[in-house]
Amino acid sequence: MSKNIMVVDDSFTTRKMLSFLLKGEGFNVVSAENGIDALEKLTFSDIDVIITDLNMPQMDGLELINSLKKNPDYKDIPVIMLTTACEDSDKQKGIEAGASLYLIKPISQDVLIKEVKKFLG
Secondary structure, eight states: OOEEEEEEHHHHHHHHHHHHHHHHHHOOOESSSSHHHHHHTTTTTOOEEEEEEEEEEESSSHHHHHHHHHHTTTTTTEEEEEEEEOOOHHHHHHHEEEEEEEEEEEEOHHHHHHHHHHTTT
């Protein structure tokens, strides 16, 4: 059975690129353009891993993670933060919020796929 990955990023190009890459590995992909969109789509999608950007309009990655961690239905979904924000303080905020992993863009496709598969057992 294939796994479901949610990609949350305000960049259309990034969403398309990640979707293409993940689908090529056999995953189903649900895309969202910000945290609000992601939370709405989670209500009717069974998601195994979330990959989210940090900086997005309306609801950023930290707010999304905070919302997920407060919800018993979503609190155990691993969240990979994939962002251009490379300051140690950004990384610390992401991990403290509950991100399972914090990765800096650009990232090699092999590394990203390897990390996603780690969370899928």
